[in-house]
Amino acid sequence: MTKPTALVTGGSRGIGAATSRELAARGYRVAVNYFSRRESADQVVKLIEADGGEAFAVQADVYDPTQAAELLERSAVDGRLDVLVCNAGARFIPTPVQALAWDDFRTKVTDELASVYTLTQQTLELMGAQGRGRIVYVSSAVADGPPAPGMAAHGTAKAALNTFARFVAHEAGPLGITVNVVAPGYVRTESSARIPQEFQQRLAANTPPGAGRGTGGRGPGDRDARR
Ligand SMILES: NC(=O)c1ccc[n+]([C@@H]2O[C@H](COP(=O)([O-])OP(=O)(O)OC[C@H]3O[C@@H](n4cnc5c(N)ncnc54)[C@H](OP(=O)(O)O)[C@@H]3O)[C@@H](O)[C@H]2O)c1
DSSP states (O other): OOOOEEEETTTTSHHHHHHHHHHHHTTOEEEEEESSOHHHHHHHHHHHHHTTOEEEEEEOOTTSHHHHHHHHHHHSGGGOOSEEEEOOOOOOOOOOGGGOOHHHHHHHHHHHHHHHHHHHHHHHHHHHHHTOEEEEEEOOGGGTSSOOTTOHHHHHHHHHHHHHHHHHHHHHGGGTEEEEEEOOOOOBSHHHHTSOHHHHHHHHHTSTTTTTOTTSSOOTTOOBTTO
């Protein structure tokens, strides 16, 4: 039996890096996608290998349809892919709607969907031919949670992702493919560290166990994906 293969977009840092390591620990050969920081991807691959797992780094900009298609091709070892985790999301700076230019809003929503669209299309074809597979989208609790200040673009983009996932699930089910959405609350990563402290605290307060624990000590609600 060959090892099952998983592709994690943005698998080199934050939530994606933790996901890559978890999948490797569960016996998957992991394609660790990154965009610009090769050294982070190499570090994740090294950690996985040190734990006895198998992984390789793959550079691609998932917003670009051509690169996304190539990413899938390079990640599917022997033409096979068992798990796709669409984790790389579009960057944003929390901004109230009144101060947010249409172009910035549009870019955020478009990039979020672009980062999953081509990969999803091609993965459905590949996994459909296999008769099985799993697709997981990393959304955000912000999409369906209480509206957080400055998060309109991010929340709208992730809500669109959630809806997209529901439609994909309907097409994928008969092909033997499951589709799921994971919607984390606030998790400390390099991205979220760039969010102003006040927003971080409000986001942490919106996570069920996390009120008051946003950037402080350790606890079950105090998630930190940098480890
Ligand atoms: N952190 C939170 O509090 C939180 C909460 C809810 C949901 N989420 C969601 O979780 C996901 C991961 O967030 P994170 O905080 O873990 O992010 P992060 O630590 O900033 O990591 C971002 C990852 O995405 C990669 N990436 C960025 N642009 C890319 C592109 N165009 N193509 C391919 N890869 C790209 C980065 O690679 P390089 O380093 O090479 O650029 C890096 O591996 C996102 O979808 C985010 O919206 C995060």
